[in-house]
Amino acid sequence: MxxxxxxxxxxxxxxxxxxxxxxxxxxxxxxxxxxxxxxxxxxxxxxxxxxxxxxxxxxxxxxxxxxxxxxxxxxxxxxxxxxxxxxxxxxxxxxxxxFAMIFQDPMAALNPVFRIGTQLVDLQRAKRPKDRRRALLARAAAMLARVGIPDAERRLSDYPHQFSGGMRQRIMIAAALLAExxxxxxxxxxxxxxxxxxxxxxxxxxxxxxxxxxxxxxxxxxxxxxxxxxxxxxxxxxxxxxxxxxxxxxxxxxxxxxxxxxxxxxxxxxxxxxxxxxxxxxxxxxxxxxxxxxxxxxxxxxxxxxxxxxxxxxxxxxxxxxxxxxxx
Amino acid sequence: MAGALPVLLRHAGQRLASTLLVLAGAVALLFVLTLFISGNPAQVLLGPRATPEAVQAFAQAMGLDRPVHERFALFVWNVLHGDLGTDVVSGRPVAALVVEVLPYTVTLTLSAIAIAVLFGVPLGCYAATHPGSVLDRAAAAVSIGFIAIPNFVVAILLLLVFSIWLDWFPVLGVSRSGDIGDQLARLALPAVSLALGWIGYIARLLRASLLEVLGEPHIRTLRAYGVPDRTIVYKYALKPAATPTVAILGLGVGRLLGGAIFAEIVFARPGIGTLVYDAISSRNYPVVQACVLVVVALFTLTNLAVDLSYAWLDPRIRRAGDR
Missing domain, CATH: 3.40.50.300 (P-loop containing nucleotide triphosphate hydrolases)
Structure with a gap:
């Protein structure tokens, strides 16, 4: 110390x-x-x-x-x-x-009509403007796995309604951590x-x-x-x-x-x-x-x-x- | 994504089945309507100066002397085989007449929709992101004006101003040559006359639903992560906000086809509109019948497409179809 x-x-x-x-x-x-x-x-x-x-x-x-x-x-x-x-x-x-934020209501904090992978790519865009989409998806999958979402890579193509509230909050935490x-x-x-x-x-x-x-x-x-x-x-x-x-x-x-x-x-x-x-x-x-x-x-x-x-x-x-x- | 595709297919199948049901209803209704033509149809069709022998012969030739159920079965059978009857004036098959002019009407309607979307969507997005701005208020006033003025009045005004006074566009008709530029020039005014009201309509509708979506928490998430406004509005807000507009547009195709009749008459373009107009004037019932049937088919098919687009616009609907 x-x-x-x-x-x-x-x-x-x-x-x-x-x-x-x-x-x-x-x-x-x-x-x-x-x-x-x-x-x-x-x-x-x-x-x-x-x-x-x-x-x-x-x-x-x-x-x-x-x-x-x-x-x-x-x-x-x-x-x-x-x-x-x-x-x-x-x-x-x-x-x-x-700065990154996690919100109170994980049911509403993600866009209902876009895939999780797409949203995680755009949420990372400000941090990594030059990275390819494929690279950002790979980072997203790794972070989802890190926050405890099983089968993360496949679930990137799922929509928010296919996740439970707790899982959605894990996705938001992953989004926040991806921004470092x-x-x-x-x-x-x-x-x-x-x-x-x-x-x-x-x-x-x-x-x-x-x-x-x-x-x-x-x-x-x-x-x-x-x-x-x-x-x-x-x-x-x-x-x-x-x-x-x-x-x-x-x-x-x-x-x-x-x-x-x-x-x-x-x-x-x-x-x-x-x-x-x-x-x-x-x-x-x-x-x-x-x-x-x-x-x-x-x-x-x-x-x-x-x-x-x-x-x-x-x-x-x-x-x-x-x-x-x-x-x- | 296992199971997503079969769900979509089942959804599509259900919509297709109900579309066919509507079309079958339309065919039946059209047949029933012919029963209500006052007097002897053969007499009406041939006109007041036809001899009784001629009327008799015509009725026999058209199968009008047979019982109703036989005539209905024959009618359905013929429609199913693409036989829409014979033009009583020219003697040509009606189906051929319709096929000949249908592309003009479809092109006109699609062009009008394209113009309306191309201008209406950006205008609606701008109005939603700048509520109360000068352009927003001006667009609101102008939109209401164009929605209120009937299509044919707009068409006549456009014709007067742009073709006759300014001489920018050809006055009438379509180009039968392969010259794309000439075809587009002749398409422009009729298409714009149909689209003008819709530009404002789409913009107003989209503005309202966008304003609602832009206040939702998922938009705040994007802002908190520095996602550019352009991406937020045109990607993440537009898609969820599009559903009501697409629904209205689907229903609007019916009105647009109605408007196309006037536009075709005003601009003397060939099409279903001019065909049905001439047929009504000359009491050419088989042609009227065929035109109505084609318009009904176009309308129901458009709404089928709109129904199917919901599943793309909102993935939650795909799951709803699962239950």
């Missing part, structure tokens, strides 16, 4: 990222002043409830944001450049070569799958860490998945980054009341059968009408006067940890 990854320059440095979308109810502030480092070779887990802005944060890096985007501020530094300031053409050149990206963004890769299949995919991702040493940004619903797969974790609540740091430290000793509440809600193997499932009282605020001060204050059991007065800034706690809470 040389210098700790936190001290080395991160692969991606997000600073004060704010994203808003135009909606019928006015601008929705989906991300507010989010700052986060994605260390080289780290698996970074991004957790939060639905609507916390996890997917938006992940999509903002390759700038794959919806058309109703109304505000995009801050910076995302990668390789000495600010991705948010990059011309469209230069940014597009990074997609599929430096610096950053692999996995947007809830197991959420749409059956629990048994989810376990298989998690095991596959763990196993693939032996070959793939790039950075992974893993968006996850469950903290269990994060503790199993991730080196670092970032907790989002209503578009605000409330806590981040090494996964073991944050999950073992959460500092933000929201992180603590999330942990309490997890159904672990240690939960007694008849125990009441914990939940966080109240609900996530509407992104078009965020409260004054700390965004979690209305639901926070410890909320005090300073919490409602001003938005607590993200403060570093040392050893790579940060938290945004006025009481810590």
């Amino acid at each position: 040389t210098a700790s990854p936190q001290e080395a320059e991160p692969l991606i440095a997000i600073r004060d990222l704010s994203v808003s979308f135009a909606t019928g109810a006015g601008p929705a502030d989906v991300l507010r002043n989010v700052s986060l480092d994605l260390g080289r070779g780290r698996v970074v887990g991004l957790v939060g409830e639905s609507g916390s802005g996890k997917s938006t944060l992940a999509s903002a890096i390759p700038r794959l944001l919806p058309r109703n985007l109304s505000r995009l501020e801050g910076s995302i530094r990668y390789g000495g450049r600010d991705l948010l300031a990059l011309p469209d053409r230069e940014l597009a050149a990074l997609r599929g070569t430096r 990206p610096d950053l692999l963004i996995a947007d809830e890769p197991t959420t749409a799958l059956d629990p048994t299949i989810e376990g298989q995919i998690v095991a596959l991702i763990e196993e693939l860490r032996q070959d793939y040493r790039g950075t992974i940004l893993l968006i996850a619903h469950s903290l269990g998945l994060v503790s199993q797969l991730c080196d670092d974790v970032a907790v989002l609540y209503a578009g605000t980054l409330v806590e981040s740091g090494p996964a073991a430290a944050v999950l073992g000793d959460p500092r933000h009341p929201y992180t603590r509440a999330l942990l309490a809600c997890e159904i672990g193997p240690g939960v007694a059968r008849r125990a009441t499932l914990a939940s966080i009282p109240g609900e996530v605020p509407d992104a078009t009408r965020l409260p004054q001060g700390c965004v979690f204050a209305p639901r926070c059991p410890q909320a005090a006067e300073p919490c409602r007065a001003a938005v607590p800034p993200l403060r570093t706690l040392g050893s790579g940890r940060s938290v945004a809470c006025a009481l810590v």
